[in-house]
Amino acid sequence: MDLESIGASAGSGIVGIVLGYFGISKRMDKMESDLDKKVAKEVCERCKEDQDKRLDRMENKIDLILEKI
DSSP states (O other): OOOOHHHHHHHHHHHHHHHHHHHHHHHHHHHHHHHHOOHHHHHHHHHHHHHHHHHHHHHHHHHHHHHHH
């Protein structure tokens, strides 16, 4: 095995490592951004409770208006 072929294989190995790193890094960044977009279960439940309370208040107000008519 001559020195030129060793250098060529080492160079292509380094290029492969760099390209692989950027590919993995890009995938990790995408996964992290997807996780940031997801809402925790507790937060989702709290939002649902708040929406239900708001709808109940609106229904009560509508009922009061209809009683006066």
